[in-house]
Amino acid sequence: MKFLLVKLNHIGDTLIMTPTIHAIREAYPDARIDVVVRKGCEGILEGNPDIDNVFTIARPEKGKRSLPQGLKESLKLLSSVAFRRYDYAFDLSNSDRAKLIIALSFAKRRGINRWHAKLGWKKYLFTDFSDYAWGKHHQVLKDFNTVKEILDFSLEPGPLRISTQAIDALALKQRFALVEKPYIVIHPTSRWSFKEWEVSRWREVIDFLAKQGYEIIITCGPDPREIDTAETLAKGFSNVKLTRGKTTLRELGVLIENARLFIGVDTVAMHIAAAVDTPVVALFGPSSEWSWSPWQVPYRLVLGDCPCKISRKFTCDKSKLLPCMESIKTSEILQAVNDLMKETTET
Structure with missing residues (x-):
């Protein structure tokens, strides 16, 4: 059997697809499983034993690539998947480019979730449909049940999966000058700044944890704005280390895997924490916690009141701290930390 899964979203969405991939591998141990993701997302799947090939397609954002480069990469991808005689191909992102890839794969059976998809004439590109109503369910279940309904297997979704075995944890700790005592990872930033929290309140959290004897490592992406925020948070604290965005996704996984706790906003690092248990x-404001909460790991959510996310009609200025994130109090974070520490220590 040959399978093709296409998901052209962001890094976190790519990681969220891994329980579905693993279930296919369990149901069809000898299958070939190929995956297509956006360029830049492939690192989260590196070393995943459930996947045979990861193909990438150029990012669609303007300024990320030139037209000739985009055409060259698209043609290279299509030459990789076309006429491979896949038995099944699934569009898990409901995007036009994904549909084109699915169509040109000429797979025998081509599947998509049509609940809320507004396919129109594009439905004729597919042979199989899932009607799983995912609106109030986790995004893991959206992917998983779309495939499950079409393949008709009896498995249930397991945890998120990221491969960290090949990374030297000790060398990584030494690289960031982590001493041999419990440490906590804080990831305060996101590529979408409207998901972030007040810097002064993060410093209150750091001060509290430092006084409890914990070492802290602040992780972030490579964007200069995120690095600047992390450096501002660390000022004046002797036991706070910074990655400054200089880790691969798998290295970030190892740092988080060896931490006592992860504290952060809704971003890929939060999902990596879930993947490494x-x-x-997690702080949630405008994000839908029912769709994006940490999957199959002990967690506490601290929610900022956001009536907009129910209707999906956002009216706030996203260039600055949103009222829902501003409404989260430091005391709520500290209470969540204490409760989760107690729960996970007892168990």
Whole structure:
């Protein structure tokens, strides 16, 4: 059997697809499983034993690539998947480019979730449909049940999966000058700044944890704005280390895997924490926690009141701290940390 899964979203969405991939591998141990993701997302799947090939397609954002480069990469991808005689191909992102890839794969059976998809004439590109109503369910279940309904297997989704075995944990700790005592990872930034929290309140959290004897490592992406935020948070603290965005996704996984706790906003680092089974305290404002909460790991959510996310009609200025994130109090984070620490220590 040959399978093709296409998901052209972001890094976190790519990681969220891994329980579905693993279930296919369990149901069809000898299958070939190929995956297509956006360029830049492939690192989260590196070393995943459930996948045979990861193909990438150029990012669609303007300024990320030139037209000739985009055409060259698209043609290279299509030459990789076309006429491979896949038995099944699934569009898990409901995007036009994904549909084109699915169509040109000429797979025998081509599947998509049509609930809320507004396919129109594009439905004729597919042979199989899932009607799983995912609106109030986790995104893991959206992917998983779309495939499950079409393949008709009896498995249930397991944890998120990231391969960290090949990374030297000791060398990584030494690289960031982590001493041999419990440490906590804080990931305060996101590529979308409207998901972030007040810097002064993060410093209150760091001060509290430092006084408890914990070492802290602040992780972030490579964007200069995120690095600047992390450096501002660390000022004046002797036991705070910074990655400055200089880790691969798998290295980030190892740092989080060896931490006592992860605290952060809704971003890929939070999902990596779930994948490596590190307890999570997550701050959610405009994000839909029912869709994006940490999957199959002990966690606490601290929610900022956001009526907009129910209707999906956001009216706030996203260039600055959103009222829902501003409404989260430091005391709520500290209470969540204490409760989760107690729960995971007892168990």
